[in-house]
Amino acid sequence: MPPETRSAVELEDVGLKLGSAEFYFDCRIATGQITAIVGPSGSGKSTLLNLIAGFEQPDTGRVRIEGEDVTERLPAARPVSLVFQDNNLFSHLDLFTNVGLGIDPALRLTAADRASVSSALVRVGLQGQEKRMPATLSGGERQRAAFARALVRKKPVVLLDEPFAALDPGLRAAMVDLLADLHRETGFTIVLVTHDPQDVVRLASDVLFLEHGRIALHATRDVFFSRTDLPAIAAFIGESAL
Numbered sequence: 001m002p003p004e005t006r007s008a009v010e011l012e013d014v015g016l017k018l019g020s021a022e023f024y025f026d027c028r029i030a031t032g033q034i035t036a037i038v039g040p041s042g043s044g045k046s047t048l049l050n051l052i053a054g055f056e057q058p059d060t061g062r063v064r065i066e067g068e069d070v071t072e073r074l075p076a077a078r079p080v081s082l083v084f085q086d087n088n089l090f091s092h093l094d095l096f097t098n099v100g101l102g103i104d105p106a107l108r109l110t111a112a113d114r115a116s117v118s119s120a121l122v123r124v125g126l127q128g129q130e131k132r133m134p135a136t137l138s139g140g141e142r143q144r145a146a147f148a149r150a151l152v153r154k155k156p157v158v159l160l161d162e163p164f165a166a167l168d169p170g171l172r173a174a175m176v177d178l179l180a181d182l183h184r185e186t187g188f189t190i191v192l193v194t195h196d197p198q199d200v201v202r203l204a205s206d207v208l209f210l211e212h213g214r215i216a217l218h219a220t221r222d223v224f225f226s227r228t229d230l231p232a233i234a235a236f237i238g239e240s241a242l
């Protein structure tokens, strides 16, 4: 467990069985930091994120966010924002509306809410694009829209599941930089599932390494990259040209 003073997310003794897959997580995720969740395919990264978001309910244990027990709460009632690989934009709604949905799913937006949407779109470089439909946007633009939607929600914890996976390398680097900037500006706690060690190097201060549905290592980034004595970590790091 890395040194920390407060935890934004706490999974206490959380157990879950899905089919034949079994999971056990007990961890505290540091407030205001970027924590990367990494590990081999099928190790439980998305499941861990789903337990925090509320898309999965633990069989045992408790989930706390910002000190509050959210174990029984539906996803919409948890203080988190989500950004996925495909960004979950509604294809029949324009960009402004898609971002506005982050504030109120019923789209009852006040003037202040609308101003907040506009300034988020400016922040991610999409000003003037408000009326465009998702299908007319590039992958990078859709990703920017997803970040804007997370910004307007103003939730303290942002969960990202492979947010850069669909992007080509140049765009990916630009989006990684944008996420780093947004994190510096907002101080949100970010939990990032990624397959790419470069994302860990560039973004994360802490790392949760999963194996077989359990936490094999929870460490600072520097300690994580020094643990090449652990074969699974050596394999993960070795996959990229660091």
Ligand SMILES: Nc1ncnc2c1ncn2[C@@H]1O[C@H](COP(=O)(O)OP(=O)(O)OP(=O)(O)O)[C@@H](O)[C@H]1O
Residues within 6 Å of the ligand: 018, 019, 020, 021, 039, 040, 041, 042, 043, 044, 045, 046, 047, 048
């Ligand atoms: N609803 C379910 N029913 C049965 N098995 C499931 C269910 N959801 C996930 N699993 C299994 O649990 C394991 C972990 O899945 P999970 O998606 O969390 O892994 P992951 O680390 O995110 O994988 P990847 O890197 O491939 O996306 C996998 O073996 C998966 O098949």
